[in-house]
Amino acid sequence: TALHFIRSSIYYLSFGKDDYIDLYLRKASGAAKPNYSDKEFSQVLANQMIHVIRNLYDMNVRRMICMGILPLGCTPRMLLDRYNSNSKAGEEDDDGRGCVEEINAQVSEYNKMLHEQIAMLRAELPDAQIVFCDVYQGIRKIINNPEHYGFEDVKSACCGLGKYGAAIGCLSKDTACEQDTSHVWWDLYNPTKAVNSLLADSAWSGSPLSRICRPTTIQELLSTASPSHPIPT
Template sequence: MEGDYIALSFTVLSLFLLTLYVPQVEGQRQPLVSALYVFGDSGIDPGNNNPLPTLIRSNFPPYGRDFPNGRPTGRFTNGRLITDQLSQLFGLPDLLPASLDPEFRGQKLLTGASFGSSASGYADSTSIPLSVLPLEIQVKNFRLYKIRLARLFGHETANRIVSEALFTISTGTDDFANNYYINPLTRGMYTIEQFQDLLLESLSEFIRNVSREGATKIAIVGLPPFGCLPSQITLHNITGNNCFEEFNEVASSFNAKIKALIENIKPDYPGVLIFYEDLYDKLLDIIKSPTKYGFVEARRGCCGTGLLETAILCNPSTISCPDPSTYVFWDSFHPTTECYQIIANDLFQQALAAINSPTTRN
């Protein structure tokens, strides 16, 4: 009897803490998902690379200049990431923490985290040479997180949170821009079609692994038009300032393969919602028509010349533009938080449509 009483008291306490911590959004009684779990690269990494022995970090100024208190957290932009803004849109905290942040503990575990690592990709050959976290390690870190969650709040609560959460993966740009197209060994081993198929095998394994951990909602974010990134134009379009269309065609064809993969594997995952989110079209429209969205500059990043600077090349000694809100890009590779806000709103609407559609779930 005493043991039953203790177990009951623990369960009641866990539920009480959960109701205390879950934030409320005006006009919304409860979050639309229990938690947000994100995997991928620098577009969604809020600082997991900070403790790693890598140069691919951004935990120094001028990164974070528009973050609360002007604090550089390891986010590769001037303020909040897409994932922070998505978390808020879903009715969760307005900052999605890094899973490796020492402050990520206690009640913060309840509403999710980013397990992403800047410069990571689908392929191990993209991540390992730079001493960042491959996708396999990101999933392993999720498993460790799940153990911590269960220890603190009980297995039933942990399983419920995971099963009602949205899992999102957003990666792949570094596989092409910083691996295939600059590494002669990779290009010597694979044609571009073979390399794309290799990445799809990694994506399939990711879906298999997180579904085994209890994921029931999995969003796969497609590639952006990475031929329009300032650094890629600088490096590859020697004759002008226009997007490097070869890269955009690779991104488009890979996105088509992701969508085909999702349709093919759906029967293997009954009860699991797996859906595609398009990043390409909205970002391309912003880049092609910046003034429509309130931007002035889409060719250069705000930091330095904006043509090549990123990571350690964008540092406290680098001059940055006075008003990042007028720029599509913060550095030569990553958008500003103002651009991320527009994309986050678009991805949020796509996610809502998928989650609420009776035809998308098996």
């Protein structure tokens, strides 16, 4: 039946990245300041995710995967914005080594809020199976030890032009590097297929990047029986 299909299905939720990108672009351009503080902005986005989870639960969805936000402060576009800001101020840049930690701090705050609220929601809705996947920590592990995972370039986009491949975005395959498997980033804000494959494998089985998804892996979530509690009328 349709009800069994809904309850036995797994729903994938991922949003918030574009909201942060828009916020940082407006800040970088000197546009009007947002109506929220950084912490309030993170809280608003986390609350929206929880609201969506509750709505799905009310529609009898019981198994959900919620994705955190990747380390935007390490993306090529954010590195370029920092480089341009430092150049205008006459400050020395570190040539792209390291990430923009102010940005990562806010993203980490959002991920922490979301993870904590999901944990509380699991206690409130015991027949719901909600998994939080922390792609932020996964990508940071890769960036901190790229050679271990087979990567060479942790700064520049494979597809793009200019410094960090971020001055002009990915327009066509002609602007792409020859070996995207050596890069962490594909374009201004998105990882390469090689990184996404590592994240997917780790989310599924817990390896090679441990505890990407909590409290269980997606494989374990799929193998568990779907909740069969009576449905309130």
